[in-house]
Amino acid sequence: MDSAPVNWEALDSLVLSFAKSEHLIQSEETSTTTANPKPSSPPLSPESASSPSTSSSHSSSSSSSFQSRVIIHQIRRCVESGDIDAALEQLRLHIPVVLDDHRILFRLQKQKFIELLRGGTERDRELAIQCIRVALAPCALDAYPEAYEEFKHVLLALIYDKEDESSPVANEWSEKRRFDLAGLLSSILRAHLHAYDPIFSMTLKYLISIHKLFCNRQGIPSPISDLTERLLYEERDAPALPQEMFYEAPPFDEVDIQALAHAVELTRQGSVDSLKFAKGDLLLAFQNELCRMKLDLPSLDKLVHEYCVYRGIVEGCPTSTPDVEMENVQESNADITNKAGLVMETRFANEATNLEREDCSTSDVTNQESGYSFRRLRRSRNHAFGVMRRRKRWRGRVENLNCSNNESYTGTSGDATADKDMEIRENGNYEMILEMRELAYKGMAEKVVEEINCLDPDFFNQNPTLLFQLKQVEFLKLVSGGDYNGALKVASDHLGPLAASNQALMKPLKETLVALLQPSEDAIIKAVPLPVLATSLQVAMGKRLGIEEPQLMRIMRATLHTHTEWFKLQMCKDRFEQLLNIDHLKEVDQFPKRVSDSCSRSLVDDCANNGSSQITTCSSGKVPEEGTSPPVALTGEAACDESAILKVMEFLALPRADAIHLLMQYNGNAETVIQQIFS
Known part of the structure; x- marks a missing residue:
């Protein structure tokens, strides 16, 4: 099964909001750490989209x-x-x-x-x-x-x-x-x-339920069934009872009834009852139905904790893959970590206030399995440990309201191994990866390449597409600054040879060179989106250390893909995706059209094969704009009146796609379809 590109910054924002609302992390008020600046991201909900003056009231409402x-x-x-x-x-x-x-x-x-x-x-x-x-x-x-x-x-x-x-x-x-x-x-x-589940929790329930529905309908195996089966329970809470005064409620719009029924798998009468209870408010009824679905909270918290550690949101260190071929990696990494820690301590003592660039120090500390060689450790102590201090502390799930705000709650673990994890992180192994991701996010491509070559000279031999894209950013940054000679030198020394050895990079190279003809201020936007590139770099470097990407990333990629495919089958737009921020999760910046069209699928596959599965620069990840239909063949729907579709859905209790399919067989005539079925 294919996977969809994901806006990881938007997911970071959703996950962090979830962790705060569930009190899984230490609150800002009781923390002695400094807040870690985060890149701007879409609002999480209609409430959070309000002006800054309403932030305290929103925080109070969340509590x-x-x-x-x-x-x-x-x-x-x-x-x-x-x-x-x-x-x-x-x-x-x-x-x-x-x-x-x-x-x-x-x-x-x-x-x-x-x-x-x-x-x-x-x-x-x-x-x-x-x-x-x-x-x-x-x-x-x-x-x-x-x-x-x-x-x-x-x-x-x-x-x-x-x-x-x-x-x-x-x-x-x-x-x-x-x-x-x-x-x-x-x-x-x-x-x-009004105690609804956090937005992230509802989004996850919705995406998983649609994923299961799509896989069952299409008869294809789910690549994440091992996760979804234990995460989302089959049984739901009983529906709330409408008040007696609404038993004779006025008829609701059939569009709303069918949208709710098929979004959360209700009967038509169940959808009507849900709308009655919500007094006709479709979005409120939808939230009520999503909250009836039940997630396994320990499993969810474990996924969130793993993701937060991997993304550097909370303190901790990801665990290495348990595969047989990686058995010796953890031992080697531990040895490297210990030795590198000694080197770092020595250099930190001598260079605590020196932030200037120095010559690479040499060391015999090597890791044949992972390829890392900590021969150059130039970060100042204040910078390295300042980054760690800005991360939040994981506490776990609350069990009662009498726990103090600083107390570690029972439930999901995080504190049990917190001291060990912090020891690993302080030694610098995974911290270095997070620093490289941060530099890539800021567009400091030249420094990223220089640092990684010093740490692991073989890294870019295994990931040539990542090197191409980093050099692409460097090239366009030079063009943006007016340094055309420097840009051409980067192209001739790096981009040209890389494209010559990989034909999939030739067209992107040609289109990148066209930036020389464009206004300098527009040149930098022609590269791979920096958040996507930064995440891809993190994944690739992590895999060199035997650290696999978190399971939540797998879930989001697979479920967002099936969400898109499901609504292609339904030939309509999801009316609830904005409420759940699904539209933001799919908003991955693309190349301008002429560049994105030149990116072949093989380039993306090459990134995936080398551990950079988040790299997606082709137009396949593009989301239809508001008010437009998905890029599918719409001839069937165009030939069918919307009222006819709804009529067949209502009378025959069919999904939208099936109703359209039947109408296409009978020239869009709903009465004929119904007569044929009942005859």
């Missing part, structure tokens, strides 16, 4: 939402464990208005009755009968029309044993009822408290 999610989680755990009294106490304390809905109260009291009987003692039976008289029976009278019949049915639990699987109340005794009720209550509480 309030987090506390509400923790309260919901605590109530959920009480219900799932059968402690209904504790759940009722929490509800009365935090959200008493929910208990004004007798439908909810009746379900809770009915479950309490069952849990009391489950105790099995005489005292428990007496309390159960008292619960019937005082609470359950009064609620049954006005909860909902079927409540009194349900009340009479549940009384059978008094005479049928919980172990009797053939009894008429076996379902009432089932512990699954606890989880169903807990899910229903969670759905209702989220809406009442």
Whole structure:
């Protein structure tokens, strides 16, 4: 399966926002570190797109939402464990208005009755009968029309044993009822408290669900099934109950009904009920449905932690690949790290205030497996450790609201090996890679090449396309500054020989030279997007150390690709991609058209084969502009009226693509399609 280009800066922003909103990292207020400047990135949500003056109120709202999610989680755990009294106490304390809905109260009291009987003692039976008289029976009278019949049915639990699987109340005794009720209550509480999942969490659920749907429909295996199967559960929370006043709600737009139904795999009636609960607000209904999907939080936190460490957002050091052929790499790297650390300490002591360029120091410290030779370590101590200090500290997931702000919570680990990870990082191995990525992001291509050649003379022999693109940036930067002689020297010494040995680079070389004819201020934008180039460099250098890219990168590339392909099949634009920032994740800057058209697929494949799988400079990654359709054959849709498509979707309960396919067979006539199906 192909993969899509990803705007990693946008993903960094989403992931960091998620980690902050879930209190997975140490807060800014309690941290003694200096904030690490991050490149500008798209707003994460409509709220975060507001002016800077609203940032404090947004932070307060985020904290309030987090506390509400923790309260919901605590109530959920009480219900799932059968402690209904504790759940009722929490509800009365935090959200008493929910208990004004007798439908909810009746379900809770009915479950309490069952849990009391489950105790099995005489005292428990007496309390159960008292619960019937005082609470359950009064609620049954006005909860909902079927409540009194349900009340009479549940009384059978008094005479049928919980172990009797053939009894008429076996379902009432089932512990699954606890989880169903807990899910229903969670759905209702989220809406009442506006405690929706973070944007990143909802985006991941949506992309994975579409990925699974696409793979099943197309009959192709998923390359990330090992991750998605354990990350996103199949079961969902029960849908929230619409208020009685909305039972006779005015008809909703069929476009909204079908969009919601097919986005989150609902029946048409389920979509209508969801819109009723959201009072007709399509985006709110969509969020409610996404929050019903359940992620495995320990697995999610592990993925986020791995990604944050890899991208240099939090402290830590990525682990090397466990493959058999890399068994000796970790040992070699550890040896190199220890020796390099001694060299760095010696040089730091002598050069703490010297930031000028010096001659490369030589060392016998080599790593045959990874190819790294730390023979040149010129960074000042203040710079090296200043970069590390700017990274955030991972804490883990909160379990209760009583934890202090600086306390490491139980849940996902990070602190257990934090000291060991920091020791590895301080020795400079992975820190050097992050520094090279930072320099590449700033466009300092000449320095990047010089540093890497000193660290690993064989690196660019294994990654010639990366060298070409770095030299391309250097060339265009010189053109931008008016140094045409210097630019031509870079082209003749580096770009020409590289293109001569790789024909896939010849056309990009020709188009790069055309920059000499363009205004100097426009020349630099003709290179590979710097964030993409920087990430590709990091991936390639990491692989030389046996460090594979994080699993989250695999997931995002695969799911964004299938998202694009799915909506090509649907022949429409995703109405929810802007809400979930999917459009930003796909916004990877491209060459101007004449340059991008000259980039053959083999150039991109060459990057991928050498560990630079993020390099994507061809036009295949381009996202359609707002209001336009995806670049697919639209003759079928053009021949079908939108109302006809919706009519077939509604009457036959078909996906959009299937409805269009049928209409194309019958000249776009919806009535004929329906008649043929039912005849």
